[in-house]
Amino acid sequence: MKLKFHLALLAVTLLSLTAHAEEEAVQNVAMLSLIGNNLTTEVFAGNTGTRFQDNRKFALPIDNPVFDVEAIQSANTVYKRLRPGVKTTLLVTQDPGLYQAQNELFDNEDGNKDNRTYLSSLLKNRAVTKLILITKYRSYAEFKLLDGKVGNGRIEGLGFYMDNETRLMNSRSLAMGNGFIAAYVYAKVRLIDADTLTVLKEVNVKESDLNGNFPLTGTHLAAWDALTSQQKVTRLNDVIKGSIAEAIPKLLQP
Structure with missing residues (x-):
């Protein structure tokens, strides 16, 4: 009698382990970034007001998803290191509705039903179970110095x-x-259930790379010229990688 009981218990345990393994096997985590549709230059407006004072702002539209690709590739690299064996899918979209909606996809669901439906279709067509979504995050401009x-x-x-x-x-x-x-x-990184678009966890990251306009590298009339065009692109890619490297481990913490 005891033998039959132990055999039955063993069978249940094996079925449970098999089911768990099958569940793990079908995990498919997608990566999607919505931060790279434009490049913004903020110019300090001077010390005539408070920290709430508006800077001069210039936005350059970017048709090539080069920075979004950098973001999702970085996310994929970090995720694969932390969750080896899990299938991942890298997504790129040029849908203007998603780029415009950004965080409103979750902060104003009723006003973004069409955008949420479209996002769901992207995931269901690829059998995605979870989504790591990278959107823009708005916060105070803070750039670190040695003493502040x-x-x-x-x-x-x-x-x-x-x-x-x-x-x-x-x-x-x-x-x-x-x-x-x-x-x-400045990005907000979310872990999202693909079936319901429920946000499971979110992390805000602020990554930057400051370069002073020093005579050591040549004196320029504007700080903009302290970096060459190639150096600017390199710095952007570096801060993208840095922000994602910070966000993904926090996102996966229990």
């Missing part, structure tokens, strides 16, 4: 913050410079 922070106003998404006035000193050469340029990524 600089920045004014609020920024979001992907771009450059330029200040032609703040005096900074290079800690190595002790050279003084007028202003700085900082590449930044």
